[in-house]
Amino acid sequence: MSWAERIQDFVTLWVVIDPLGTLPVFLAVTAGLSARDRTKAAFISTLVSFGVLVFFAMAGHWLLRSMDVSIESFQIAGGIVLFLFALTMIHGRGHADPHAPAELNPVEIAIYPLAIPSIASPGAMLAAVVLTDSARHDFTERAVTIVTFSLVLLMTLAIMLAAGRLAHVIGRGGASIISRVMGMILAALAVDLILSATARWLHLPPI
Known part of the structure; x- marks a missing residue:
């Protein structure tokens, strides 16, 4: 593989993982956490995302083949999950108890929605599978891909x-606004994932 x-x-992994796009999501879902718990959620979400992406890079092809699931089906399913998550961001958490323990648990927040589907998004999982497609029998090339998305993570x-510093500046109101705007962007991304997979399945021109 050339440089x-x-x-x-x-660049592909930077776009699909979208570190900058993770920032408003992180601010929104950790708004009720202390600085220590916010840091804990950041580390855990990164580790979980790394594990998920390594799994798909090493065994994604085998898993999808063994279950007779196409890449397109996986992408559509991931798009639906991402869209449902985007809806919760758009509508906020007004129907839930804001002081519920589950809402303020940094481990649970780190796993969902930070690690999945925000950082290790359906697009990132798909990219891990696609980028290692031509290196299924070459461990070195897979290792290079793993190192690459490790840098992005x-x-x-x-x-x-x-x-944390930004959270003190924008406050809860700013985090709420960012959450809803980011929810719209994620919803659009989810629809794009679904439409792109459907177009490939039906052999239509790219969306």
């Missing part, structure tokens, strides 16, 4: 760790 191809893979972690 140009590695840079292209890095480290950058994502750094951005989340720096979010």
Whole structure:
């Protein structure tokens, strides 16, 4: 693999993981946490995301083949999950008890929605499978891909760790606004994932 191809893979993973796009999601879902719990959620979400992406890079092909599931079906399913999560961001958490323990548990928040579906998004899982498609029998190339998305995840972690200062500036109201705007963007991304997969399935021109 040439350096140009590695840079292209890095850019692809940067786009699908979207470290900057994770920031408003992180601010929104950790608004009720202390600084210590916010840091804990950032580290746990990064580790969980790393584990998920490594799994799909190493065994994604085997898993989908063994279950006779196409890439398109996986992408559509992921798009639906992402869309449902986006709706919760748009409508907020007004129907839930804001002081419920589950809502303020940094571990649960780190796993959902931070790690899945925000950081290790359906697009990121799909990219992990696609980027290792031509290297299914070459461990070195897979390792290079894993190192590449590890760098992106480290950058994502750094951005989340720096979010605490920003949270003090924008406050709960700002986090609520960012959450709803980001929810609309995620909803659009989810629809794009579904439409793109459907177009490939029906052999239509790219969306």
